[in-house]
Amino acid sequence: MVENIDNKKVRRVFGRRMGRPMHKARRDVLDSIFPQRKVPPALLTEQKDLSCANLFGCEVQRLHFEIGFGSGEHLHYIMGQFPDDHFIGAEPYMNGMTSFLKEFTDPVPENFKVHMDDALMVLNSLEEASVDFLYILNPDPWPKTRHHKRRIVSPANLDVFARVMKDGGVMLQTTDVDELAEWMVTQTVHCPDFEWTAERPQDWKTPPNGWMATRYENKGKDAGRSQTYLIYKRKPRG
Numbered sequence: 001m002v003e004n005i006d007n008k009k010v011r012r013v014f015g016r017r018m019g020r021p022m023h024k025a026r027r028d029v030l031d032s033i034f035p036q037r038k039v040p041p042a043l044l045t046e047q048k049d050l051s052c053a054n055l056f057g058c059e060v061q062r063l064h065f066e067i068g069f070g071s072g073e074h075l076h077y078i079m080g081q082f083p084d085d086h087f088i089g090a091e092p093y094m095n096g097m098t099s100f101l102k103e104f105t106d107p108v109p110e111n112f113k114v115h116m117d118d119a120l121m122v123l124n125s126l127e128e129a130s131v132d133f134l135y136i137l138n139p140d141p142w143p144k145t146r147h148h149k150r151r152i153v154s155p156a157n158l159d160v161f162a163r164v165m166k167d168g169g170v171m172l173q174t175t176d177v178d179e180l181a182e183w184m185v186t187q188t189v190h191c192p193d194f195e196w197t198a199e200r201p202q203d204w205k206t207p208p209n210g211w212m213a214t215r216y217e218n219k220g221k222d223a224g225r226s227q228t229y230l231i232y233k234r235k236p237r238g
């Protein structure tokens with residue numbers, strides 16, 4: 001059975017969670033792959049004590065975390081690039097989750113976990129210094145001023161990201177909304193735990209080496225918008 005979503009527990013996820021009625025292939029992955037690969041709810045204590053070893057049942061060398069993976073194109077791509085690493089993807093939108101899961105063929109790899117809800121629930125549960133790579137790709141822009149507090153890159157959330165990232169870990173933020181790009185840089189450079197790696201405009205206007213543009217990114221480019229790539233390093237702890 002598809003898991004019930006208790007909306008009362010959702011605190012930071014805004015926007016849609018369900019789409020059109022699901023086709024059988026999508027329902028099937030929610031019944032088969034999803035229960036095996038979801039972060040077990042019992043581990044989501046938000047007590048900052050969840051080790052990767054406990055979550056994956058093995059030692060984890062490098063952990064990638066993608067917040068709001070959409071249909072999961074980028075997550076699939078990096079899983080292909082780094083087959084020995086481990087991955088967590090959070091996406092509350094059910095159609096996005098099923099799009100991601102239905103691309104797997106047997107045997108489904110065991111080095112990833114998914115969470116169909118607010119990424120902060122997992123991040124707040126993980127132990128300090130767990131994450132090597134954090135991806136926030138094309139987050140919802142929330143253009144109205146009164147909705148800016150919903151933006152995922154915020155001072156409070158940056159503290160969460162800093163806690164959970166390893167020293168020297170890399171955070172990547174992208175957007176094709178210029179005002180949001182400016183907002184994300186401003187918020188992040190004001191956080192004392194992150195260092196923006198860019199030295200010249202070329203650095204944020206050019207995709208990182210080996211970059212795979214998602215459909216969302218390509219749609220923006222087709223519409224004449226330019227994509228911004230913001231790369232930060234988690235500074236060493238004092």
Ligand SMILES: C[S@@+](CC[C@H](N)C(=O)[O-])C[C@H]1O[C@@H](n2cnc3c(N)ncnc32)[C@H](O)[C@@H]1O
Binds near residue numbers: 012
């Ligand atoms: C504009 S879409 C971008 C999707 C994808 N990253 C891409 O580049 O194609 C933003 C996504 O973030 C998800 N999202 C919003 N708030 C979130 C949260 N608190 N935790 C996890 N995902 C979230 C939304 O459901 C949506 O799918």
